[in-house]
Amino acid sequence: MRQIEIKNCSYTYQPGTINSHQALYDINLAVDAGELIAIIGHGGSGKSTLALLLAGLFVPGSGTVTIGDGNIPPEQLFREVGLVFQYPEHQLFAQNVFEEVAFGARNAGVAEDYLPIKVRQSLETVGLDPDQYWYSSPFELSGGQKRRVCIASLLAIDPGIVILDEPTAGLDAVGKKWMKALISSLNQQGKTVIWISHDMSEVAELARRVIVLEQGRIILDGDTADIFSCEDQLAASGLEIPHAARLVRELKAKGVPIPGKAVTVAGAFNELIAYLGGDSAD
Ligand SMILES: Nc1ncnc2c1ncn2[C@@H]1O[C@H](COP(=O)(O)OP(=O)(O)OP(=O)(O)O)[C@@H](O)[C@H]1O
């Protein structure tokens, strides 16, 4: 089932002014229910702008963005598609964590009696102790905790499409591992998940489809393994292939008889174990 369709879209910041800047050109993209998509690209290539278009928060200068059947009123789109901004502080506004997480759910029609239960569940899902943080100001939390609050707000609304703009940026190893598990689990629960990342190993491990942006245009869109086989095109865009992919390709180039196609650590391990003789990582 098609959930989002973007046709021939462009987006210009501050059009018609001296500061006018075209961020997206002729974007065509269709997203089906249940997909797990990573958007990658150099800084300034238009990833966050595309996320805002996908979430229906930006209106394109030309072209069309269709979300769901196209008949959802703009003020109801937040129930279908939730976006966690690149900088969570740009979307936090409430005086305490409870009000922050409850706000969207209340607007989505969750009954007032049920709100505390919903907020509690959402905070637990993102690993924040409800009793400890209920009355905390969201602005006084750490960067990682702020992002968790934004994700909890989104989970309390329970949209079918979740868009996360650089959710692992700035997190420590434990935080990254937790966020990757959350991305997988949201997708396994049936949600369509689109996330933006600069971490190619993370993308290789999780994404089934990868979209590559360069200077406001989609230059590649396809299966993860296929995208990471376009090493020269990625390099021309200032992007590297995952470390594991580089390892197996360099070994193959040096004459080690392995397929050299793996993009994840587990895949590289299996290629090497098959060559050396032993048990696979699966
Ligand atoms: N509010 C704005 N006004 C004018 N230009 C903007 C604005 N926001 C972004 N841009 C420009 O639009 C282009 C795309 O920006 P965008 O934030 O979408 O890139 P990005 O790929 O998300 O970058 P990053 O990896 O740094 O987050 C950039 O050239 C940026 O400078």
Ligand SMILES: [Mg+2]
């Ligand atoms: Mg960005």
